[in-house]
Amino acid sequence: MLTSINQSKTYKIFLFAITLLLGGCKKFVQINPPVTKITGETVYSNNTSAAAAMTGIYNNMIASPSFSSGNNSIGYLTGLAADELKNYSSTITFIQFYQNALSSSSNGNSNAYFWPGLYNKIYDANAVIEGLNNSNGVSDSIKRQLIGEAEFMRAFLHFYAVNLYGDVPLVTTTDYQINNSIHRTPVERIYQQIVADLRDAQNKLTDDFVDYSGLTTSERTRPNKAAATALLARAYLYTGKWDSAETQATAIINNNSRYTIVNNFDSIFLANSSEAIWQLQPVTPGHNTYDGQYFVLTSTPGSASLSVALSTNLMNAFETGDKRLSNWVGTYKKSGANQSYYFPYKYKIYKVSTSQPVTEYTMVLRLAEQYLIRAEARAQQGNIQGSQDDLNTIRARAGLPNTLANDQSTLLTAISHERQVELFTEWGHRWLDLKRTGAVNSVMSVVTPQKGGSSWSSNWALLPIPLSELTINPNLVQNPGYN
């Protein structure tokens, strides 16, 4: 029969075939990283790519309208939540911020605003710190600089988290197992970490502005020692450590070869203005700042993604003759109409064509705030003269006479007012100041109903934690007043 072929021949063939077939090997399924990406290990193996990891954080902060700039920014949304902006849009998120009607279960995205973005950048900063601590290929000087920058960023991001949400998770590792079941940390403890990070950053960073390779540059787009100092001054102010706040602010104010109060209003928000302590450089071609794009009215608010104008409240806060009113407030009036709309005009440029150079950078930290910090710190310590001097520096630039406030209480009120008109629509200063000074309830119980909201609840001073976060991590507890 044909089936009964020589058995040994069959076996030989089988043996050969099995060797051939079992040629499958471990090497075959070992793959290289994709050509479009690199591994963390490679990133922290040399100066250039390690610096790129830090650059990525700044880049992502400014690449799209987000936390830092534009119509989802902290300045824009808390401007609506406070008494700075009037809403003209039917966008649910804007209405909810405007009417202080946030809810953790909203359909809109308002429930998730700020939170994921802040923690995503905190992860990136922690990854840089961990990556560099384990790296042998990066030079010591670059390592120092980058860790200093990362610590600064971690402090900066936690500062906003704690001021928007109250107690928040304090995240100092990239370990998801820890972070996924983390509890909320009391505000005081978070400030301790902020201070510790900034102190260390002060040690590691230099006075000079440097670029990614550590070379001195005129670009004020990476945080340096002064940035850490400025944020430290603010952190001390927010925690009532008046003497420390004064010391830190003084360190910057005295550094007048680098930082000066710019008298020409057209120059203050320009790229690398000498008032700038830290700025973010717009990266998207065709754009200057997103604040310019979303604040500057070129048509009636409520149309063409222009949704807000300055509130009457803020307009009324300006004293007669304030140069800030004439320079930082723009007017839009459509032809034939009676009504004028006023808009923040710190950034002048709506959009540019891609061939035009970028002339305005997003201001993050500037010298004027340091004067106001020191004025407040001095007032709190009973240094009336010193406080008046600092306040008058700011008022003088605005073309206003010296302050009439002459005791601690009137000075604090005057400083608060000055901050309102100096720092409006910048980085949520107004909203944070209202809460910090305790004025939030008295102000908002008037303003919220004016804006069409229900009667103010003190719970609304804190944002709700996104509902999805609470579902995933049962250790997180919602802020009071939100279900």
Next chain:
Amino acid sequence: MNLKGFPKTLSGGMCTPHWINKLFLTMKLTAFIVLSICLQVSARSVAQQTITLSEHNAALETVLQKVHDQTGYEYFFKAQDAKNVRVTIDVKNTPVDEVLPMFFQGKDFTYEIVNKIIVVKKREEIKVAASQNEGGRGPTFEFEGTVVDESGEPLSGASIKLNNGSVVAITDVKGRFKLKNINEDATIEISYTGYASQKVKVGNQTSFKVSLSLATNKLDQVQVVAYGTTTQRLNTGNVSKVTSKEIEEQPVSNVLAALEGRVPGLVITQSTGVPGGAFTVQIRGQNSIGNGNDPFYVIDGVPYNSSLPTLPNSYALINSSLRGGNPLNYINPNDIESIEVLKDADATSIYGSRAANGAILITTKKGKAGAMKLDLNFSSGFTKPSRDIPLLNTQQYLAMRHEAFSNDVTTPQSYDYDVNGVWDTSRYTNWSKVLTNNSGAYTNAQASIAGGNTNTQYFVGAGYNRQTTGFPKLLPGDGSDQKGSVHFNMNTMSGDKRFKLVLTGNYVSDKNTAQSEDFSNDRLALAPDAPSIFNKDGSLNWAPIVPGQGGTWTNPYSQLFIKYKQATANLVGNSVLSYALLPNLDIKASLGYTTTRTEEVQTYPTTTYDPDSHITSGSSYFNTINNHGWIIEPQINYRLKLGQGLLGVLLGSTFQETNAAIQHLSASGFISDALLENSQAANSISVSSNSTQYKYDAVFGRLNYNWEDKYLLNLVARRDGSSRFGPGKQFGNFGAIGAAWIFSKEKFVQNSLPFLSFGKLRTSYGATGNDGIADYQFLDLYTSTSNPYQGIQGLYPINLFNADLAWEVNKKLEAGLELGVLKDRIIFQISYYQNRSSNQLVTTYVSTVTGFGSIPYNLPALVQNSGKELTVNTINVKSKNFTWSSSFNLTMSENKLMAFPNLANSAYSYLKIGQPINIVPLYHLVGINDTTGLYQFSDYKGTPTYSPNYKTDRTGFVNTTPKFYGGFQNSFTYKGFSLDVLFQFAKQMGKNLFSAYPVLAGTMANLPTSFLDRWQKPGDKAKYQKFSQDYSGAAYNSFNYATQSDFGYSDASFIRLKNLAISWQLSKPTVKKLHLENCRIYLQGQNLFTITNYNGIDPESQGTGLPPMRVWTAGFQMAL
């Protein structure tokens, strides 16, 4: 099953990727050359190998001379007296192999072919020779036979049984077998997979040639399985088959749509009616809580992607109305011969991890020996959305708005253009009519040529399919999906039939110009008093309050200026080379290559924007998606007669690589709208890209043993390696066992249950790995930013990684009973299955405090899918002129979370042990408060509340797994008429329109008329709460909770007339008069009507988008 003792020889270093690449390149070249040569050769040999003869009582010599003239065969008379044998014959285009035996039927002479010479000799000579070998003729003698198919092609591997006994021999590559010690009373039974068995009495013959014909019994038709074929009768696993007939009866452009309702255990959901859009496909339920529930697609042996490559966190295709698309859209349904759906461990485990969620094998059409046949098929028709809902008219809408304002005790704001006097409130536009309800067109044209001889067969087909939506269009070419396709197949073998080559190629070029937007959403939301689309001068109307000061709406037609073009070229090519090294041992290599290249561009000219928005330059998005993969599968097949049965051994290995790359370009600042498709003309471009590589290798073995077609055993073992896991985790061992008992073969069953023509019990159990997660998840990866900061690009981490990822394990248990009654006129199949998936490989949600929202993870959960599948095929009436057959399938499925350690502290804390994994935790809506008119919910204590707590009060949940589903098909034929009707049904819960279209009733958005059933005053018993337009009020709060309550879900059961096909076959004489082989005209309809109580647009797609389309076509088919 853990095969710990598996050889560790896998680490041999002979195969580096470089080696493979080189080999592969060579292979591609060789395949091309071989193909070109073979096509020529076959063209010539086909012409030579068929004969047309019409002779009456002619001399054999004369006739053979004519054969010589036509074919080139020489002839030689060894027996001189045969020259004058008289022959009568009438054949047309018949292969030589078939014709020659006719000359010698019942004659004393026979022939053999030696080197293309027909040698005519006396029959005795063979007998004598045979008996001489035996050492003298006695009562027993040696017998030899040849087994061929209908076209005369040898059937190798056919089993030969003697006297109703067990297998005594298997045919070799030439279809030959030899038996010793045969006497005249012996009966020889020949059987072969897919063919009807034949019994032959030996009598005084010493040799014969038996031609087996294809099985007509459903149980004996070929089933394609992993690395081979079988029949339903002999399969130990669970395989369902859909044939080309069923596919061709359905006017669909994606073959997935044709499978709906036809296969038990298979749930296919069409997410959108836009041609080229997405489908979800699930075999036997959702195994994984998170990822990878797609089945494994194999086209002619080549793995085919189940989804298109994407950039992280985005859909594959730019066009939002196509929402991800589906690669099977790039396969021509008309090229498909059959689709086999493999479900249980026995059927799937040899494909290993790739088929953990089941496998769908697509086999394309093959050439058949015979005269060249040309087949033409053309149909054309129209499409409409299968379902729609009525919306408020202007009067009702305005009343709703005013009621909302009055409920909120407020008046319209400056932006409430629909009611504040800016828009003309006397206008009424039925936006459904304007935007979605126009009819689309459907055209399908197919042509094919097939034929061949015993050594070479070919099939070449070409097709064109075009489908459009009913959306408005600016230009005639907009909004269509067009497919042009070419398919070829060639089978050829060497003269000694030991070397065989199969080449198959499928090429589809698809051009999709779908509108950039699914207008179904717009027509829902637009106020009925919204402005007119065009101004008097024909320009788009933006309805500004003051000209030049900005429009008050987004004109839906402005979206039509956004142009979308998708061009996809898809090739699936496969070649199988096999060589019969020994009569019962084949070595084989299956080589496959697939490539999909998609180019997309979507352009936003300035004309799409309100002129007052001062957008002076357009922008464009470009996507280039490349996907290519190859597979090499060397195999050894060995057949052996062992004891009373047949043993089949398969050893093989797989090397597979898939590369995907996507590049996304967004370009803006174009100098002119005319140049939008040229990124060079853009002022600024930003690029994002992604590329992935997947490699997979495996060794596998299969043993199957068939004891007298009565006891069947199938064993599979394999070792899989996947590049998706990190070092140390890449390999896993898996296996399966399947067994069947055909008890109808037992004497005692035959005696006691004579009506039972077939009875089989089968069972299988096995474990399969699953690596269904994205590539590189075990690596800590950074990617680059799009634009420089401080002059350099930044890098940033893209996700959380997990170096410990390992295989998910799916264990499948199956038991089935199959019965044939009344000579198999009624065939029942009942199966029970239980799939358990553990070590779940998922992208699990984590708190965004971790930096990202998710992480790849092996979840310690155990998920069980179990169910019962019932199929009944009956031939109800079978008479000369009339037949009626039915086919019914029903699946009852259940999904259950069996275990989940530490569930309460996971991201899945909403799941419940013992409940399905797709449950949605919901608030329980108790009704509307009579005084406030707002929805109320019950807290966990049952007390009504307006603001339930997310943690304690989400007490309700809904299970969206279908309770049961299936299909019922009836086919009638009367003379030339045939009628096929398929109903599809499902009993399920689903998202209703309230949650699919979450708008606060009373705001500036239109509503279905059913929403008028609202609370107006105390005492009202209404379904919906009072109208409100206030996003900060209590009504909005209640509404928000309601969308997350059980109110948002309702019964989505349906019965749908899925397919209706009527055809009329012209009678033979008429056809002949027209000089045709066959001619048929037909009418086909898809999704014709739906019976449902569903509160929404469509119970299948369950969204607000375009539902699956109703299609009507008419056409004809003819064969020349």
